[in-house]
Amino acid sequence: DIQMTQSPSSLSASVGDRVTITCQASQDISNYLNWYQQKPGKAPKLLIYDASNLETGVPSRFSGSGSGTDFTFTISSLQPEDIATYYCQQYDNLPPYSFGQGTKLEIK
Amino acid sequence: EVQLVESGGGLVQPGGSLRLSCAASGFTFSDYEMNWVRQAPGRGLEWVSYISGSGDTIYYADSVKGRFTISRDNAKNSLYLLMNSLRAEDTAVYYCARDLATGGYWGQGTLVTVSS
Numbered sequence: 001d002i003q004m005t006q007s008p009s010s011l012s013a014s015v016g017d018r019v020t021i022t023c024q025a026s027q028d029i030s031n032y033l034n035w036y037q038q039k040p041g042k043a044p045k046l047l048i049y050d051a052s053n054l055e056t057g058v059p060s061r062f063s064g065s066g067s068g069t070d071f072t073f074t075i076s077s078l079q080p081e082d083i084a085t086y087y088c089q090q091y092d093n094l095p096p097y098s099f100g101q102g103t104k105l106e107i108k
Numbered sequence: 109e110v111q112l113v114e115s116g117g118g119l120v121q122p123g124g125s126l127r128l129s130c131a132a133s134g135f136t137f138s139d140y141e142m143n144w145v146r147q148a149p150g151r152g153l154e155w156v157s158y159i160s161g162s163g164d165t166i167y168y169a170d171s172v173k174g175r176f177t178i179s180r181d182n183a184k185n186s187l188y189l190l191m192n193s194l195r196a197e198d199t200a201v202y203y204c205a206r207d208l209a210t211g212g213y214w215g216q217g218t219l220v221t222v223s224s
Binding site: 032034036038042043044046049055087089091094095096097098099100101102 | 143152153154155158167169170203208209210211212214215216217
């Protein structure tokens with residue numbers, strides 16, 4: 001099974017900061033990676049699919065990059081409404097699918 | 109508009125059973141694979157089970173294999189999860205999610221609490 005290692009587990013940043021989260025797969029998953037945002041009490045919301053494609057309606061300050069085993073998620077200028085927990089998720093080939101452990105983002 | 113609405117959660121004793129449902133609308137249900145994903149209180153997301161559009165192909169996480177059964181009724185646009193031999197560690201919000209390869213559609217979740 002493919003394991004996803006996400007870091008950091010928590011992050012404190014100021015409004016306007018550039019924020020970066022990384023996700024590493026235990027084997028090559030090509031670009032089969034999603035990034036989600038989850039706010040308390042809500043379902044996850046898809047932000048990035050296929051590692052680097054922005055979901056419709058998602059602000060352009062969010063971006064993703066990478067392929068193979070190493071992936072990066074970036075918020076170019078942190079906004080107060082971005083406070084949430086972020087998850088990567090791989091969907092290479094067949095299940096089991098797997099998620100990263102999550103990154104809890106807080107405002108400094 | 110795509111909608112997924114889960115139901116059937118509640119409080120159950122250890123060793124008990126529960127059946128979750130997910131009502132789908134706004135898309136051709138039989139065209140899409142479906143999944144159950146859960147989230148224990150204060151924890152991360154855990155994929156639980158997958159079923160193909162036709163229902164012919166099914167996968168489970170090792171943590172639930174042999175205890176949970178996923179199924180679907182395409183005529184009723186519904187997805188199900190039958191959970192047997194429930195344990196305290198199965199306590200979680202359970203989400204149904206359409207096609208995790210595209211990832212865009214999730215229900216609001218239903219809470220399952222396993223406690224005596």
